[in-house]
Amino acid sequence: MNSNDYNSYLNLKGNKTVDFALSEIKFWQNKYDKSPTQTSYLNKIAAYYSLLFEQTGNIEDLHKAENLLIESNKKLNYKDVGSLRSLARNYITQHRFKEALTLAEKAYQIGEKLHETHKLLFDVQMELGNYEKAKESLKAIYDINDFDYLIRLAKWNDHKGDLNTAISIMENASRMTEKLDNKSLMTWSYSNLGDMYGHAGKINDSYDYYLKTLNLDSNNSFALKGLAWIAFSHEKNTKEAKRILEIVSKKHNSPDFYLLKAEVAEYEKDFASQKKYLHDYFMMLDSNNYGVMYNKYNALLFSEENKKLDEAFKIANQEISNRPTPQSYDLLAWAYFKNGESEKALKIVNEHVVKKSFEPEVMFHLASIYKANNLLNEVKPIKKELESSIFELGPNMSAKIQSL
Structure with a gap:
């Protein structure tokens, strides 16, 4: 990495996309105030609040979009497929997948513009772990x-x-x-x-x-975060990773950045900073309504802190109820593993995870559970695979993988 390639993006003042979204919200709000029967204006305002959320990470903007879309759907008696799909996509962002599915199915039953509804159904069914149904929608939009x-x-x-x-x-x-x-x-x-x-x-x-x-x-925070991860995970340049994260996290206020900063601090063996960042992460969750959006991270964090395993079990079971995916079952299996109940963990992964998810983090959990159950022949091929995924998993995982 060469900082000259991207410093100009870090040093930007302001955000043109945010300015544009705010001006459009003002414009369409004025139009709606003058013509409150024009429900389509509500959808336009909601779209720009969603854009604001993408740019700034401010969860309140996502909730404002939700409220506008609920209002729009009520006025249209939940019979406009475009408005139904927009609200469903808002719920997907909030990880409220079952509610999103209800709206998607309602849009499907209305029968208009089924091609677009099948795209939404694919997205929701994938999130819910209903892979065969997702496949049907994928075929429908071929x-x-x-x-x-x-x-x-x-x-x-x-x-x-x-x-x-x-x-x-x-x-x-x-x-x-x-x-x-x-x-x-x-x-x-x-x-x-x-x-x-x-x-x-x-x-x-x-x-x-x-x-x-x-x-x-x-101002694309996803790309800037990606650069920070390359600096950290590939180049082990924690100073540069921290510099990028510090600037980006001020522009895009999201709990994710505290988790990444904590990871970098752990690698530097700066455990005081790691503890502070995790504290800041939970404080941010407490002071904002993120709903279940950070359940996965919370379950894993609570599993690592053996004092909070009850919380980990509670969240894992909630996730399975919300979205019974292999990844959700992995959270439950990992909590059992951390609780010293390796046989229970093995039973869960054999039923719900093996050959159903190939995410490196899930595979690491699987290998750890195999090892605890003395299934060493099962560990070897996974360990080899994990060694090639170390960039994705991060340098803190290197020693853990070697110890499998």
Whole structure:
């Protein structure tokens, strides 16, 4: 990494996208105040509040969007498929997946614009772990020349553990956006490719695509966070990682940054700072209404602190109720493992996790549970796989993987 490549993005004053969203909110609010029967104006205002949330991380903007969309749907008697889908997408962002599914199914029953509703159904069913139903919706939107189909096909292949195919499909989708010269879709596909290349260990490609993202969207916090992760996980340059995180976290106020800062502090063996950042993380959750959005992180953190295992069990079970995915069952199995109940943990992963998730973090938990149950032949191939995923997992995991 060369800081000259991205310093200009870190030193930006202001955010043009935020300014634009605020001016559009004001414009459409004035129009709505004059014509309160024009429900479509509410949806436009909601869309710009959602854009504000993406840019700043301010959860209140997401809730404002939700309230406007609820108002819009009430006025339309929950019979407008576009408004139903918009509210469902808001709920997906909030991890309220069952509520999102109810709205998606309502839109499907109305029967208009089913192609768009199938895209939403695919997204929701994937989040809920209903993979066969997701596959049905994917088949229903089949069109090799459609960007929305390609990005979902990429997600499907990634879910199956075929990252190389997922990347190849996403590259095709990215080229499509370039032909269309669609800036927002280009930004989205570039940032996702940056992430996927990182997972595949192609760090230079990851770096290049994060820079391409920033060239289109100078304040893109996902890409800037990606650069911080490369500095930390690949280059072990904690000073640069901290510099980037400090600047970005002031622009995009999200609990994620405290977790990343805590991870860097742990690597530096600065345990006082690590403790402070985790405290700040929980304080931020307490003072804002994030709902269940950070359940996964909380369950894992509470599992690591053996005094709070009751909380870990509670959250894991809540997650299974909300979204019975392999990842949710992994949280429960990990809590049992940390509680010294390795056989219970093994039973859960055998039933709900094995060959159903290929995420490195889940695979590390699986290998640890196998080892505790003396299934050493099962550990070896996973350990080899994990060694090639060390960039994604982070340097703090290196010693843990070696000890498997």
